[in-house]
Amino acid sequence: xxxxxxxxxxxxxxxxxxxxxxxxxxxxxxxxxxxxxxxxxxxxxxxxxxxxxxxxxxxxxxxxxxxxxxxxxxxxxxxxxxxxxxxxxxxxxxxxxxxxxxxxxxxxxxxxxxxxxxxxxxxxxxxxxxxxxxxxxxxxxxxxxxxxxxxxxxxxxxxxxxxxxxxxxxxxxxxxxxxxxxxxxxxxxxxxxxxxxxxxxxxxxxxxxxxxxxxxxxxxxxxxxxxxxxxxxxxxxxxxxxxxxxxxxxxxxxxxxxxxxxxxxxxxxxxxxxxxxxxxxxxxxxxxxxxxxxxxxxxxxxxxxxxxxxxxxxxxxxxxxxxxxxxxxxxxxxxxxxxxxxxxxxxxxxxxxxxxxxxxxxxxxxxxxxxxxxxxxxxxx
Numbered sequence: 001x002x003x004x005x006x007x008x009x010x011x012x013x014x015x016x017x018x019x020x021x022x023x024x025x026x027x028x029x030x031x032x033x034x035x036x037x038x039x040x041x042x043x044x045x046x047x048x049x050x051x052x053x054x055x056x057x058x059x060x061x062x063x064x065x066x067x068x069x070x071x072x073x074x075x076x077x078x079x080x081x082x083x084x085x086x087x088x089x090x091x092x093x094x095x096x097x098x099x100x101x102x103x104x105x106x107x108x109x110x111x112x113x114x115x116x117x118x119x120x121x122x123x124x125x126x127x128x129x130x131x132x133x134x135x136x137x138x139x140x141x142x143x144x145x146x147x148x149x150x151x152x153x154x155x156x157x158x159x160x161x162x163x164x165x166x167x168x169x170x171x172x173x174x175x176x177x178x179x180x181x182x183x184x185x186x187x188x189x190x191x192x193x194x195x196x197x198x199x200x201x202x203x204x205x206x207x208x209x210x211x212x213x214x215x216x217x218x219x220x221x222x223x224x225x226x227x228x229x230x231x232x233x234x235x236x237x238x239x240x241x242x243x244x245x246x247x248x249x250x251x252x253x254x255x256x257x258x259x260x261x262x263x264x265x266x267x268x269x270x271x272x273x274x275x276x277x278x279x280x281x282x283x284x285x286x287x288x289x290x291x292x293x294x295x296x297x298x299x300x301x302x303x304x305x306x307x308x309x310x311x312x313x314x315x316x317x318x319x320x321x322x323x324x325x326x327x328x329x330x331x332x333x334x335x336x337x338x339x340x341x342x343x344x345x346x347x348x349x350x351x352x353x354x355x356x357x358x359x360x361x362x363x364x365x366x367x368x369x370x371x372x373x374x375x376x377x378x379x380x381x
Contacts, residue, residue, distance in 0.1 A: 002037075002278050002281035002282045002284075002285055003282055003285050003286075003303065004037075005033070005034060005037035005038065005278070006034075006273075006278065006282065006303065006306070006307045008033055008037075009030045009031075009033040009034045009037075010030065010306060010307070010343075010344050010345070012026070012029050012030045012033045013026045013027060013029070013030035013344050013345065014026075014344050014360065014361050016029050016030075017344075017360065018359065018360075018361060023258075023262060023350065023354055024258060024261060024262060024265070027262060027265045027266065027269065027345070028265065030269070030345075031265065031268065031269050031272065034269070034272060034273070034278075035272070038276045038278070040275065040276050043272060043275035043276050044272060044275075046271070046275055047268050047271035047272040047275055048268055050267065050268070050271040050275075051264050051267035051268060051271070054267065057263070057264070057267050059226065059227075059228045060111070060228075060263060060347075061260055061263060062228045062232070063111055063227060063228040063231060064111050064114070064256075064259060064260070064263065064351075065253050065256075065260075066228065066231045066232060066235050066253075067111060067114050067115050067231070068114075068252065068253040068256050068259070069235065069249050069250060069252070069253035070115075070231075070235050070238070070249075071117075071118040072245075072248065072249035072252035072253060073235075073238065073239065073242055073245055073246075073249040074118065074209075075118070076242075076245040076248055076249055077242045077245050079206070079209070079242070080118060080119065080122055081122070082205065082206035083119065083122075083206040083207065083209045084119070084122040084123055084126075084206070085203070085206055086199075086203060086204050086205060086206030086207045087100075087119075087123060087206070087207070088123070089197065089199040089203040089204060090196060090197060090199050090203075090204060090207070091194070091195065091196055091197065092194075092195040092197070093123050093124065093127050093129070094185075094188075094189040094192075094194070095194040095195055095196065096123050097120055097123055097124055097129075097134070097137050097138070097141075098137065098141050098181075098184070098185060098188075098189075098194070099194075100116045100119055100120065100123075101113065101116045101120065101137070101138050101139075101140075101141040101142035102141045102142070102144065102145060102181065103210070103213060104116050104142055104213065105141065105142045105143065105144065105145030105146065105149070106145055106149060106217060107213070107216060107217050107220055107221075107227070111347050111348060111351060112142055112348065113138055113139050113142040113143070113348035113349075113351070113352045114348065114351045114352060114355065116138055116142065117138055117351075117352050117355045117356065118355075119209075120134050120137065120138045121134060121355075121356065124137075130358075131356040131357050131358035132356075132358045132359060132362055132363065132366070133188065134356050134358070135352055135353055135356040135358035135360075135363050136188060136363045136366045136367060137184075137188050138352060138356075139348060139349060139352055139363060139367070140180075140184045140188070140367050140370060141181070141184060142348065143337075143341050143348070144177050144180040144181045144184060145177060146311070146337055146341075147173055147176040147177045147180060147334065147337055147374065148170050148171075148173035148174045148176060148177040149170070149177075150166050150167065150169070150170040151220075151221060152311065153311070153312045154311035154312045154314070154315045154333070154336065154337070155169065155170065155333065157312055157315045157316060157319075158315045158319055158329055158332070158333050158336075159329075161315070161316075161319045161320065161323070162319065162323055162329045164329060169329070169330065169333075172330055172381070173330060173333070173334070173378070175377050175378070175381060176334060176374045176375075176377055176378050177374075179373055179374050179377040180370055180371075180373070180374040183369065183370045183373040183374070184367075184370045187366075187369055187370055188366075212234060212238070215234055216230045216231065216234050219233060219234070259351065262350070263347070266309065266345055266347065266350075269345060270308050270309070270310065270313065270345075273307060273308065274313075278307070279304055279307075279317045279318075282300065282303060282304065282307075283300055283318075283321055286299055286300055293322075293325050293326050293327055294328075294331070296322060296325060296327070297322050297325075297327040297328060297331050297332050297335065298331065298335045299335075300318050300321075300322060301314050301315070301318045301322070301332055301333075301335045301336035301339055302335045302336075302338060302339040303339060304317055304318055304336070304339060305335070305336050305337070305338065305339020305340040305341075305342075305343060306339045306340075306342055306343045306344075307339075307343070307345075308340075308343070308345070309340055309343035309344075309345040309346035309347065309349075310340065310346075311336055311337055311340045314336040314339060314340060315332075315333070315336050318332065318336065319332060330378065331378065331379075334374075334375065334378055338371055338375070341367070341371070342364050342367075342371075344360060344364075349363070349364075
C-alpha cells in the first residue's frame with residue numbers, strides 16, 4: 001500500500017504539471033494524494049511547521065535566492081553574453097554545454113543545476129538546441145559527479161554508517177562517473193568527440209566566470225565553508241564590481257517567490273512522508289515480497305530516493321536496514337543516487353524543467369540509457 005501511495009502521489013505531480021504547467025498546483029495535489037492514503041492530522045500539522053525548524057531550509061532558500069540574483073546580475077551586466085562568446089571561441093557548443101554543469105557538479109551545492117541553467121540556455125538557444133536537449137544535458141552532466149565525488153553528504157553518511165574508507169569507496173565508484181559522462185556525451189551529442197578550438201586571448205576574457213566558480217570551490221572544499229556562505233561571499237564581491245545592476249537583479253530574484261513557496265512545500269512533503277513512517281512501511285512491503293538482498297538493495301533506496309528527492313535522507317533511512325541483510329554499500333549508494341536523480345520532487349529536476357520550459361518526464365526517459373550503462377559497469381566491477 002505504501003508503494004502504491006508514493007507512486008500515485010508522484011505520478012499525480014508529473015501528470016498534473018505536464019497538463020497544467022502549474023508546478024505549485026501539482027505539488028499540492030501530490031501531497032493531498034499522500035494524505036488520502038494515510039491521514040494523520042497531528043503529523044500534517046507538524047509537517048507544516050517542520051521546515052521552519054530546519055536550518056537546511058533557510059540555507060537552501062538563501063542559496064536559491066543568490067543563484068537567481070546572480071543569474072540576473074550576469075544578464076543585466078552583459079557578463080552572461082561575454083561568457084557565451086568566449087565559450088564559443090574556445091569550445092564548440094556541445095563541449096561547453098557538457099563542461100560547465102560537470103564543473104559545477106564538483107561543488108556540493110544544493111540546486112546546482114540551476115546555477116548553470118542560464119549559461120547553458122545562452123549557449124544552446126542560438127544554435128537551435130531544443131529545451132528538452134538543454135534540460136537533459138544540463139541535468140545529467142551536473143549529476144554524474146555525484147556518483148563518485150567524496151565531498152557529497154550522502155557519501156560521507158554511507159561510509160560513516162558502514163565503516164568503509166572514504167577514498168577507497170570513491171575510487172570504486174569512479175568508473176560509474178566515467179561511464180555516465182561518456183555515455184551521456186554520445187547519447188546526447190552523437191558519435192563525435194569534444195572539440196577545443198584555438199582562440200586569441202582577447203576572445204577568452206569572458207571565461208573569468210570559470211575562475212569565479214573555481215573560487216567558490218576553493219571556499220567550499222579548501223576552507224570548508226558552507227555552500228550558501230561561499231556563494232554569498234563571491235556574489236557579494238561581484239556585486240561590488242557591478243553595483244549599478246544590484247537593484248534590478250534583487251527585484252528579479254524576489255519575483256521568484258513561487259520557487260520559495262515550492263521549496264517549502266517540498267519540505268512539507270518530505271516531512272509528512274517521515275512523520276507517518278512511509279519509509280518503514282515501504283521496506284516492510286518489499287520484505288513481504290521475499291526479494292533477494294540484491295533486489296532489496298536496489299529497489300528500496302531507489303523508491304525512497306524517488307519519494308524524498310534527497311540523497312542523505314535516502315541513505316540514512318535505508319542503510320541500517322539493508323546492511324543488516326548483507327547489502328553491498330556501493331550498490332546501495334548507486335541506487336540511492338539514481339532514485340534521487342529520477343525524482344520529480346528533486347529540486348534540480350523541478351526548477352530546471354520549469355526554467356527551460358521542458359518536459360520533466362521526457363528528460364527522465366532520455367537519461368535512462370546512461371543510468372543503465374553506469375549501473376551495468378558497477379555490476380560488472
